[in-house]
Amino acid sequence: METKKSLFDNLQNFFGFDNFKGDQEAIITNILAGNDTFVIMPTGGGKSMCYQLPALMSEGTAIVISPLIALMKNQVDQLRAFGGSDSIAHFLNSSLTKSEIARVKEDVLGGKTKLLYVAPESLTKQENIDFLRLNHVSFVAVDEAHCISEWGHDFRPEYRKIRQVISNIGENIPIIALTATATPKVQHDIQKNLQMNNATVFKSSFNRTNLFYEVRAKRSVIKEIVKFVKQNTGKSGIIYCLSRKKVEEVAEVLNLNGIRALPYHAGLDAKVRAETQDKFLMEDVEVIVATIAFGMGIDKPDVRYVIHHDVPKSMEGYYQETGRAGRDGGEGVCVSFYSQKDIDKLQKFMKDKPVSEREIGTQILKEVIDYAESSVCRRKQILHYFGENFDESSCGNMCDNCCAPKTFFDAEEHLHKVLSLIKHIDEKFDDRYIIDVLTGADNPQIRNYEHDTLPYFGLGKEDGENLWNSVLRQALLDNFLSKDIDQYGLLRLTEKGNDFIDNPYSIRFILNREMEAADDEDGEEGPKQGGGALDTELLQMLKDLRKKIAKQKSLPPFVIFQDPSLEEMCTHYPISMEEMKQISGVGAGKALKFGGPFIELIKKYVEDNDIDRPVDMVIKSAANKSALKVYIIQNIDRHLNLEDIAASKGLTYEEILREVESIVNSGTKLNLDYYIDEVIDEDKQDEVFDYFKTAEDDSIDHAIAELGGDDYTYEEVQLMRIKFMSELGN
Template identity: 45%
Template sequence: MENVHEKIHICLKDFFGFKKFKGNQEKAIQSIISGKNTFVVMPTGGGKSLCYQLPAIILDGVAIIISPLIALMKNQVDSIRSYAENENIAHFFNSSLSKIEKERVKKLVLNGETKLLFVAPETVNKKENLEFLKKCEISFFAIDEAHCISEWGHDFRPEYRKLKTTIKEINNKTTPLIALTATATEKVKKDIIKNLGIEDSDLFISSFNRPNLYYEIREPDNINSDLIKFIKANSGKSGIVYCLARKTAEEISEILNLNNIKSLPYHAGLDKNVRIETQDKFLMEKINVVVATIAFGMGIDKPDVRYVIHYNLPKSLENYYQETGRCGRDGGEGECILYYKKEDVDKFKSFNSKKIGSEKEMNNHLLNEIVNYIEENTCRRKILLHYFGENYNEKNCNKQCDNCRQTKEKRDIKEKKEIPSFDLKLLSILKKIRQDIAKEKKIPPFIIFQDPSLEEMTIQYPINDQELKSIVGVGDGKVKKYGGAFIAAIKHHVQENNIAKVDDYIIKSKPKKNDLKIFIIQSADRKLSFEDIMEQKKISMADLIGEIESIVHSGTKINIDYHINSILDEFQQDEIHEYFLNEANNDSIDEARIYFEDEYEEEELRLMKIKLFSDLAN
């Protein structure tokens, strides 16, 4: 294909509306377009979907997208359709369709109108569907959630094992295949490649490294005493303690409270309302620590968790990576402490002894991997990333694990901990102001300003609105709503301590005007219907909602209650509001749709999420 580079960039901009690719997206897209088998490992949020969506638009024929997530297929189809003028550009083909609907989809695919066809592995493996697929001009096959093919993976699906044979029966030509997953260990990766027969594939693996996290293993004589000392040394910071059993979680939480550490347990055995209340108290910093079971987990999206402690052994390195991943999501510091006890290993061995066959073998293998990680003397980060098939030079660890820190401390004991570059005294003052405002407004402190914003304030010392707006994460709305108290405190601190500000450190720029955003804000003020706004500006509903999201996230409040009230009643609004505020693990619309079993449309959920953010943050 001529001018591949130019074509994919035009499609990216004109069809999808993006200016540039993320990570390995462009390389993966070029690989599949050039007819090569391709394997993509990209963490959630890295943009895996675009790796098959864009090639499907450019290439002749229809791309067959195989996914286990039947509940999300409609959402994936709707997402593609939102970019296109032709609604038939994408369809799903599964058991939810009637016979008439299936025949209609088949006709559209064979006529060449459909570019992406989403199917479940169970659907594509059925004999009655093979004859139809054999007639299709297929551009490529995409295997989403490819880890499901491996029994070593955390979500094994037997139907995935049949795909290699099925694909060969459908198309004996050299039609390329792209496999995609958000997580794959070296063993899972090899299993995927072998079972799909793509040993010749181009491989694109994005980094799983979290450079801001510090990893440490501890074996103290008295774990409870060490735990209390650690948490008290990190007083005022938020943390999570993971335990193996519900009883342990409750006991540890009680011990922490007896030692004046505000804590609550969190596990599946607690009443739903109790769990919601615990999450709320954690977000609002009414408690500092949540003690949760490993099995149930937290599902809490709090960006400023400063430490994650494993009181017991995690089930696997993959679980450990995911659980420690709750730490330092805002890019700030994060400490990950794992307490090692031989009795934990014995418990897991006892559990595994009751298993049979391959399940027993797999569980023992996972246990051995986590034990090896603990007992090794090499860089923790290197071992952890190697588990996901990533080569890592331990020289880059920068003393961010106990093994690397201890090795370097032999040379210079004074280098045990780097001195932060920000003003600690001012940081303490600003955090106190933030806490007071949060208490008054009854919102989580990080909604006001996240830690990285406060830390940058202690470096730049902004003493007026314009300077405060130059701080990362601070928009017009936040300056107007919260800025006064922070500016006053910084100004007083600068004067009292004779701090010399570097005036030209802050680069002032003229804000760019955006006519569309201004029109939307003015129209919302006049309560103009969304249909009229879309008609006047020739934009889709998805585009309009996207613009509103951008407006709100920039710090500007916009009142869309009049539209929400026209599509949702008070009970429905309360139900969705309660979900995003207390039930949701994150702000994913896909997960919300699954939670509500497709009772609400994507538009309704997105608008309610915008309203919640606008009400709380702006």
């Protein structure tokens, strides 16, 4: 009773909580009793409390092994804030200087430090082992314990040496291993490797009831992301991308669209990464765009959405990354974009790996594909992956599949065929092979085994691959089958499956929706399409305004804004300077010079006519062309020949003129006199320039016809039009 009282006193005095969450109390009592303890608890369940509180209550120092420097720093800062003393918690890793290491060791030896966080790489250094042997170690906490297993999503070879090091530090040191994601296979690996088969296991449910799961086909993905973030203004979010390059690109586009976002990946300086995390925690930025290096142990409870720009590499990774949303129990939306191209890329990465790793990787990825393509409750699939059965009626429409209309089919006969075939061929094949037999595929392996002579061969050709995929997926989810992970994902019949073969009964399954072919493009290049039908009434008003301003300024109307820009204004209704800059062919210079009256007119028009503006306001893209534009502008400033600039970038002369023209039309002033003076004589220049001053439109063909066809080439007139637009329009 006394221990129970002191447990609650310590919880309240130190952390300010009145109650424990879930199994926390039982876990802490178990570790205080000196027993090995294995904790499987989802993100947000309060894992760190399970070793922090017993460490504070035990004699000596607890060693916490953690894979991430950011996680250590975060937790040490929190403990120091709670405990009011800097000595209470320290970390020992490669980021410290010699004098900082000496200070840590002094505090630990002096008995002032209750928790010492160590990276696995630092733990295995002989000098650190010798130092730790001098101290009384209360227990060792192995955080992120799934790193031990190559079946885990974050395998770290150094983790496999932990047991050996602990034995070198002292005898009978209790271990608490903790992980937020572990399939039954990974759980077994962890216990075996840490030699803690007799540990008390505490496993919480993996169900995060407040998270909404959604998978979308990958189409114009950056546009979709900007739109989503704009609809969730003021909320914190994380966007995960597979590559550093994509991280930088997405962050740039978000900033261009007025969203405070920062990139985060391993290629950035450690100091920059730490500052980025702090800015996110302090809400100086709304969105972090990151590779999966971000978020481990970042204790931000109010992340409201997690977006996967690319298919996650594994279900564990997906679960852990989505688990960073809604840790306070509030709203958490998890959107993942899916395309075949992503899958192909991930499979390509695996080609160079050793066979065993490739086999494991292929199976781990296959689970992700099945999850994304299935129409069954997402929650049911996630929990099944972690060895937990779930009745989808409890999802409460908290995933896209449960919200969507479903197509059911009577599956009794199909399921019977599948299970009977698996039994007939001695449970020695995976799901892909079973589908190939049923659909009569041309597979050399089938011929080798002479399975093309079976009555099952081609029996389900008419039904199509999607239906058989649906049957096999749901046979697994409903435990008619199990997958033998150790044996390359071979399908085995469960007791329930064998019973069904002997005593079939009526059963309905859901047919997978065919994932529409996603184009996987960011769809941001080229002229931007309008958000709907052209508003002809507004277009006329804008043209009248353009004419009026042109008269006042003694300029031809097309110098103000060209027709395609006006047309885009009539589908997107820009009502702020920021939005006006995003209309193609406008740019910052033109928006500031001419945009004001147009914005006012559009704003009044929208109010008077009660117009519902499209939410996907023109998305400003950091088109890959921006680097080319900068290159062209810099080289024109250096008075390089256009032919030379074109050649250095592999462009034709026509293409370079098009690029230069688009730069000028968007409002940037370029001085091309040095080049024009060389290629067009002065009289001709004046003639064309004067023509454009009074021209009705900016057509080059009209200009040539008017000026006398044979005297001018198309390129000459185009060059002069560029000079004209640059000097008068910008």
